[in-house]
Structure formats: C-alpha cells, structure tokens
Amino acid sequence: MLPAHLRTLARIDGEAEVEVEGPATQRSVLDALEARYPMLRGTIRDYATQSRRPFVRFFACEEDLSHEAPDARLPDAIATGAEPFMIVGAIAGG
Amino acid sequence: MSRVRVLVGTRKGAFVLTSDGKREQWEVSGPQFAGWEIYHLKGSPADPDRLYASQSSSWFGQVIQRSDDGGKTWESAGNEFAYDGVPGTHQWYDGTQHPWAFARVWHLEPSLTDPDTVYAGVEDAAIFRTVDAGRTWQELSGLRRHTSGPSWQPGAGGMCLHTILLDPTRPDRIFVAISAAGAFRTDDGGNTWRPINRGLHSDGMPDPDAEVGHCVHRLAMHPSRPGVLFMQKHWDVMRSDDAGESWREVSDNLPSDFGFPIDVHAHEPETIYVVPIKSDSEHFPPDGKLRVYRSRTGGCEWEALTRGLPQSDCYVNVLRDAMAVDSLDSCGVYFGTTGGQVYASADAGDSWAPIVRDLPAVLSVEVQTLA
Numbered sequence: 001m002l003p004a005h006l007r008t009l010a011r012i013d014g015e016a017e018v019e020v021e022g023p024a025t026q027r028s029v030l031d032a033l034e035a036r037y038p039m040l041r042g043t044i045r046d047y048a049t050q051s052r053r054p055f056v057r058f059f060a061c062e063e064d065l066s067h068e069a070p071d072a073r074l075p076d077a078i079a080t081g082a083e084p085f086m087i088v089g090a091i092a093g094g
Numbered sequence: 095m096s097r098v099r100v101l102v103g104t105r106k107g108a109f110v111l112t113s114d115g116k117r118e119q120w121e122v123s124g125p126q127f128a129g130w131e132i133y134h135l136k137g138s139p140a141d142p143d144r145l146y147a148s149q150s151s152s153w154f155g156q157v158i159q160r161s162d163d164g165g166k167t168w169e170s171a172g173n174e175f176a177y178d179g180v181p182g183t184h185q186w187y188d189g190t191q192h193p194w195a196f197a198r199v200w201h202l203e204p205s206l207t208d209p210d211t212v213y214a215g216v217e218d219a220a221i222f223r224t225v226d227a228g229r230t231w232q233e234l235s236g237l238r239r240h241t242s243g244p245s246w247q248p249g250a251g252g253m254c255l256h257t258i259l260l261d262p263t264r265p266d267r268i269f270v271a272i273s274a275a276g277a278f279r280t281d282d283g284g285n286t287w288r289p290i291n292r293g294l295h296s297d298g299m300p301d302p303d304a305e306v307g308h309c310v311h312r313l314a315m316h317p318s319r320p321g322v323l324f325m326q327k328h329w330d331v332m333r334s335d336d337a338g339e340s341w342r343e344v345s346d347n348l349p350s351d352f353g354f355p356i357d358v359h360a361h362e363p364e365t366i367y368v369v370p371i372k373s374d375s376e377h378f379p380p381d382g383k384l385r386v387y388r389s390r391t392g393g394c395e396w397e398a399l400t401r402g403l404p405q406s407d408c409y410v411n412v413l414r415d416a417m418a419v420d421s422l423d424s425c426g427v428y429f430g431t432t433g434g435q436v437y438a439s440a441d442a443g444d445s446w447a448p449i450v451r452d453l454p455a456v457l458s459v460e461v462q463t464l465a
Binding site: 005 | 129130151152153154155156157170173174175176195196
C-alpha cells in the first residue's frame with residue numbers, strides 16, 4: 001500500500017502487488033516494487049544511501065517496522081500476501 | 095496568430111496559462127503534480143512542445159517530469175542526481191565542514207539547440223546535464239571541484255545553484271550563479287569553471303570584496319549581447335559589460351536594491367526589470383506598494399511601473415525564478431508572487447493585470463512564445 005502521491009506518480013489504482021524472489025524483506029519488497037515501477041526509485045529510499053526517507057514509514061500487521069533492518073524478514077502474513085506492507089507518508093503539515 | 099504559454103511552478107503544483115497574442119483572455123490549466131513543490135518548469139527552445147519540470151517534496155524527494163505535447167501529458171524521467179566521485183564537504187552555517195548532499199533541482203535550462211539536452215542546477219550546489227531527454231544525469235563536476243568549493247556556504251534557502259545562462263554565440267560558454275558562492279563561468283563546455291565576481295561588494299562578508307561568497311540572487315542576459323550581464327545580488331543591482339570579468343553597480347535611484355528576479359526586454363537589450371524588496375529580513379515591497387522598476391538605459395535610471403499593481407497593503411515577495419518575458423512585438427513581461435498572483439503586462443511593463451490571483455505561492459514563471 002502506497003501513499004496517494006506515490007500512487008499518482010506510478011499510476012497505481014489501489015494496492016500494488018509484487019512477486020519477491022527469496023525471503024520477503026523490506027529491501028526485497030522495495031527492490032521488486034521499484035523494478036516494476038521505476039518512477040518510484042529515489043522516492044521511498046534515498047538514492048545515495050538507500051536509507052528510508054525520513055518522512056516515510058513502513059507499517060505491517062499493526063507494527064511499525066520503520067526501524068527494522070532492511071534485510072530482516074517481514075512477517076509471514078506479508079510474504080503470503082495476506083496482509084499489506086504499508087508504505088506511509090508521515091502525517092506532517094506543509 | 096502567435097500564442098503565449100506561461101509555465102508556473104508553485105509550492106503545490108504546476109499551472110499552464112495560455113492566451114493568444116493579445117494576452118487579454120487567459121485559460122488556466124492545472125494543477126499538475128498537485129501537492130508537490132514545482133521549483134521550475136521550462137520548455138525547449140528547439141522544440142516548444144518538449145517541457146521539463148522539477149517536482150519535489152520533503153516526503154518523497156526529487157522527481158523529473160517530461161512532456162512532449164506542451165504540458166498536456168507528462169512522463170517521469172530519470173531522477174538520480176549522483177555527485178561525481180566522493181562529493182567532499184562545504185562550509186555549513188556554523189562554520190564546520192558539511193558533506194555535499196543532493197536536496198533538489200532548483201532550475202532546469204534546456205539546450206538552445208537540442209531538445210534532449212538539459213542542464214540542471216541543484217542544491218547542494220552543482221550543475222548536472224542530461225543528453226538523453228532526462229533519462230540519465232551526469233554532473234559537470236569541475237564546478238563543484240573548484241578550489242573554492244570547500245568555502246562555499248548556503249544562503250537562507252539552502253546552497254542552491256539557481257541560475258544557468260547559455261551563451262547563444264559560444265556553445266561552450268555557460269554562466270551560473272550560486273547562493274551564497276557567487277557567479278561562475280565556463281568557456282569549455284563545463285569542464286573547468288572560474289568565479290566571475292570582481293566588483294561585487296557584500297558587507298555581510300569578512301572580506302566584502304572576496305572572490306567568492308557573494309549571495310547572487312539572479313543573472314540575466316539578452317541573447318543578442320551575451321557579453322552583457324545583469325545581476326540582482328542580495329543587495330545591489332549590478333552590470334557587467336565583459337562577460338562577468340568585472341561588475342559595476344547600477345542600483346542608483348531604486349527605492350531598495352534588495353530583490354530576487356531581474357530580466358531583460360525581448361527586443362531592447364538595455365531595458366531591464368527588477369522588483370525591489372524592502373530588505374533581507376522584510377521580504378515584501380517597500381511601503382506596501384508592489385512596483386516593478388524598469389531601466390531603459392541598462393541600469394542607473396529607473397522608473398516605477400505601478401499601473402494595475404496593488405499600491406497599498408501589499409506584502410508579497412517575488413522569487414528569483416518568477417519573472418519572464420515573451421518575444422511578441424510588444425514585449426510581454428510576467429511575474430508571480432508568493433501570494434499566488436501571476437501578473438502580466440502586454441506593453442513592456444507600462445500596465446499590468448493579474449492572470450490569476452489565488453494560486454499557491456509562485457516559485458517560478460517561464461514564458462513560451464508560440465507560432
């Protein structure tokens with residue numbers, strides 16, 4: 001699940017589904033997402049550092065996974081597609 | 095009949111304003127990229143339907159957009175701006191050294207001859223170029239690697255490269271300006287650069303006449319005389335008659351010589367425009383009167399242009415990239431304000447009318463004159 005501005009940028013209607021080879025991790029999910037939607041490169045992770053942008057958060061299964069290691073395994077419910085991996089724009093004014 | 099297309103970048107999207115050559119009735123379309131900051135959008139002189147836009151946000155970083163149909167539809171282009179090699183450091187606000195880090199694209203300058211070639215001025219200050227219509231970008235790193243680079247420091251708005259002027263008579267000559275490092279010139283297509291700030295005087299610096307460190311807000315040039323440059327510095331309006339080798343002040347009777355934009359009449363190389371702003375801490379017009387000032391003598395003698403502009407209780411700003419001219423026989427002049435108004439004059443500044451009044455804060459205005 002993506003923030004509205006990124007859905008508009010990538011022309012995605014609703015949720016995006018991606019196939020991940022190997023273990024489902026933040027890195028593998030985002031790599032697969034960016035491979036399918038190249039216009040998202042640099043918008044979720046900084047190009048130079050590959051770090052999560054400060055105003056972007058990762059939620060799943062009612063947990064904040066934003067500070068988990070990029071290669072940590074995501075919950076099984078994400079890997080099976082039962083639950084969404086939520087990429088969230090921080091609630092902030094501007 | 096000729097048409098005019100005004101490209102407006104704002105804090106919350108892009109707008110395209112179109113009119114016929116009379117410039118009386120306007121059609122407003124947008125916002126494109128709603129919710130994103132559009133620092134700048136500009137058309138290719140070689141193909142007016144090819145437009146480029148800098149789209150950015152604090153949340154999602156930098157995106158570059160390209161249109162091939164004059165702004166009706168857009169496609170995402172490449173958005174990776176990687177500094178060449180190890181970027182090094184520059185001076186930070188507190189005097190310490192700070193790593194060079196890409197923040198955003200302030201200005202896009204399409205080539206005069208090739209629609210696929212574009213220069214990008216970015217924060218932290220550097221110049222990039224694409225030769226494949228924005229798919230990939232390469233830094234012209236000779237600028238950032240200038241020996242003075244570690245001494246450059248940001249202005250209040252960040253350390254941005256905001257002005258790029260291409261010399262139509264010498265393809266290898268490019269002028270740029272950086273806040274707050276100053277103006278630089280290359281004569282070899284961007285491989286090597288040197289500061290061109292002799293004659294600038296900035297009292298806020300330890301050495302007011304230093305070679306670099308000046309907060310240049312904007313440069314302007316008439317294409318028929320690329321050796322003559324005009325500058326709006328933080329304070330002072332300046333002029334160079336030798337391609338930046340030396341500068342002299344031409345502020346004279348302006349009510350304030352602080353400001354951001356400066357531009358040149360399309361057909362009169364000695365006619366220039368500025369918008370005086372009260373001071374660097376009071377970013378609004380003196381006396382609450384929004385006045386464009388015009389000099390028909392290349393500086394020194396200025397006249398206030400007020401007809402159609404608010405002359406009381408006006409406290410907007412006009413940012414550095416938010417003024418442009420068209421090239422119709424009666425030169426049109428345009429500017430946008432932080433209050434969301436875009437004003438147009440179809441008679442070289444004698445009279446003004448708003449095209450729109452209530453856009454988000456205007457960051458940039460460009461004009462295309464279409465056949």
